[in-house]
Amino acid sequence: MRYFGAVILLHACHSLAPLPDETPANCAESSSLASQLLALNSTFESASLDVFNLACLSKPRRHVVVASGDSALRKLGEWAVILNRGFESNLQILEDDFSAGVQIALPGCGPHDALLLSETQQILVSCYAAAELRLVDLSGREQRRISLSAFADADGIPEADQLLRIEDRIWVSLQRLSADAEPVNTSLLIALDAHSLEVLGEPIELALKNPFTPMQSTNGLILIGCAGDFVSPSLMGLVQVNLETRHSSVVVDGRALARAPLALRVNALGEPHLLIAHPDGFNTQQMRLVRVDQGFVETRHSSQGFTLSGLAFEAEGNAFLGNRSLDQQAGLWKISAQGEVSGPYKTGLPPLELEVLE
Numbered sequence: 152m153r154y155f156g157a158v159i160l161l162h163a164c165h166s167l168a169p170l171p172d173e174t175p176a177n178c179a180e181s182s183s184l185a186s187q188l189l190a191l192n193s194t195f196e197s198a199s200l201d202v203f204n205l206a207c208l209s210k211p212r213r214h215v216v217v218a219s220g221d222s223a224l225r226k227l228g229e230w231a232v233i234l235n236r237g238f239e240s241n242l243q244i245l246e247d248d249f250s251a252g253v254q255i256a257l258p259g260c261g262p263h264d265a266l267l268l269s270e271t272q273q274i275l276v277s278c279y280a281a282a283e284l285r286l287v288d289l290s291g292r293e294q295r296r297i298s299l300s301a302f303a304d305a306d307g308i309p310e311a312d313q314l315l316r317i318e319d320r321i322w323v324s325l326q327r328l329s330a331d332a333e334p335v336n337t338s339l340l341i342a343l344d345a346h347s348l349e350v351l352g353e354p355i356e357l358a359l360k361n362p363f364t365p366m367q368s369t370n371g372l373i374l375i376g377c378a379g380d381f382v383s384p385s386l387m388g389l390v391q392v393n394l395e396t397r398h399s400s401v402v403v404d405g406r407a408l409a410r411a412p413l414a415l416r417v418n419a420l421g422e423p424h425l426l427i428a429h430p431d432g433f434n435t436q437q438m439r440l441v442r443v444d445q446g447f448v449e450t451r452h453s454s455q456g457f458t459l460s461g462l463a464f465e466a467e468g469n470a471f472l473g474n475r476s477l478d479q480q481a482g483l484w485k486i487s488a489q490g491e492v493s494g495p496y497k498t499g500l501p502p503l504e505l506e507v508l509e
Contacts, residue, residue, distance in 0.1 A: 186465055186509040189231055189249065190473065190483060191224035192500035198222050200233065201498050202249050203483065205465060205507070213499040216251050218243065224504040227274065228267040231506060236261050242276065244289070255291040264365070266314040266321065268345070275348070277311040277323060284311060284323070286348065297348050299325070302339055306330040309339070315366040315373065317394065319345045324362040324375060325354070334360035334380055340373070340392055340399070358399045360386045364415035367423065371395060374423050376412035379405065381432030387411050389425065389443060407448055408441065414462040416470075418488075424451070424470065426459050440472060440486070452486055463505035473502025 185206040192199055198218040203211045219235040226232075233243040242255040242265060261280030268275060268286075273294060276285045282303050286295040302309040302325055310326035321343040327336040338361060339354040357377065364376035372391045379386025384405030389412060392399045402423075405411065414426040423443045428435040435457035442449045452459075454474060461473030468488030474480050474495060482495030483502060 186507060187249075188463065188465075188471060188483070189224060189506045189508065190461065190498050190502050191218065191222065191233065191504045192473075192498045193218075193220060193222065193503040194500055196220040197500070198503065199499055200224070200245075200249065203496065208483065208485065208496045211496065211498070212249075215249050216243065216245065223263070224506050225265055226506055226508065227265055228269060229508075230267075231508060232265050232274075234262040234265060236263070236279075240280075242274070242287075253289060253291060255287055257285060257287075260285060263312050264314045266316055270346070275314060275321065277314055279310055279312065280308070282308050282311075284348075295348070297343070299323075299341075301350075302327070302341060302354060304329070304336040312362060313365050313375075315368060316345060317368055317373075320351070321345050321348070322366060322373060324357075324366060326361050326363075328361065334386060336360075338362050338377065340375075352397070355392055355397050355399055357392075358390045358401045359388050359404070362390075364412060364425075367415055367417040369417050369421040369423070374402070374415060374417065376415040376425055378411045378413065378432065381411050381428075384408075384410060389415070389423065403443055403446055403448060407446070409439075413438075414460075416462045416464055418464045418470070419466055419468055424462065424464075426462055426472075428457065440470070451490065452484075452492065454480070461502045461505035463507045465507045466509055471505050471507070473498070473505060475501035475503075 185204050188203040190201040199214040200216040201211045201213045218233045219239045221236040223234040231245045235241050240257045240260050244252040246252040260278035262276045263279040264277045266275045273288050282300040284297040299309050304327045310328050313324045315322045323341050325339040329335045338357040341354045342351045359377035361378045362375045363378035367374045388404035389402040391402050410429045411432045412425040417423050427439045429437045438454050438459040439450050440452040458476045463471045470486040472484045482497045484494035
């Protein structure tokens with residue numbers, strides 16, 4: 152499981168803003184082609200998917216798909232996929248109407264990310280519980296396993312986490328934690344040929360430990376939020392990898408961020424935004440949405456307790472956050488490019504991860 156902090160959540164500190172005027176008539180007139188926001192919501196015992204039309208946020212379709220308590224949500228080309236982890240270990244590809252489609256069993260894998268290879272219509276999956284990547288087709292048949300054992304640490308598993316394709320390269324982040332989930336080893340980034348899936352060159356040593364967030368690409372750089380041990384500021388922060396020089400450096404560390412980054416997204420302007428847990432990921436008293444610009448950190452939103460989970464942007468620059476508090480602040484929140492805050496738009500269960508399909 153990838154989220155840490157108190158199970159009993161404290162009240163949020165931001166003020167409520169009025170919801171936009173979305174009468175049923177207005178909602179009915181919303182274009183069916185409008186962008187959709189998918190919210191994977193979870194109690195960590197069970198999970199389900201809500202679908203929001205961005206032209207009508209107050210009328211979501213709730214509990215469209217039921218998922219395992221340990222699950223994640225990802226884009227898969229033009230589709231979306233739910234990654235069920237733990238004992239279930241499978242991919243649930245969603246249909247065009249976001250109902251449950253093909254389910255692909257991945258025994259012993261523990262999928263942490265999935266990437267559609269559009270040329271072959273096959274799916275590459277990172278297996279957190281095994282020293283490998285798996286390649287499957289859309290019908291669920293396994294096509295190949297790519298060994299990552301050469302990059303494993305003493306426990307034999309490199310903890311392959313996130314995948315990112317940039318042109319003819321696929322990048323894979325490796326946490327390389329100990330058997331006790333401690334970041335005692337150097338974390339790595341490796342590159343694969345996007346066609347042959349062979350490893351290219353030497354691994355890149357990341358400047359910080361435990362790459363925890365999805366990777367983002369901007370201006371010839373890969374950005375990764377590293378959580379370290381969720382406590383020590385010197386081990387955590389935002390790192391960048393220069394794709395030309397294959398060099399990793401720190402953009403801002405845990406001291407500048409005031410602790411652990413738990414989510415990372417880049418908006419349409421190429422500005423990285425992070426969700427930060429303060430003072431640490433185990434005893435969180437406040438969470439913040441921050442924007443990072445050339446080492447300068449700006450807080451755009453804050454909430455008391457371990458409450459914020461899920462971050463997404465739409466093309467117009469609006470940000471969406473999930474709030475997991477147990478009071479009237481719970482649900483989906485929208486922050487416009489100008490900083491105006493509206494919400495909450497209620498979700499069926501506490502929101503965990505968000506994706507925008509445009």
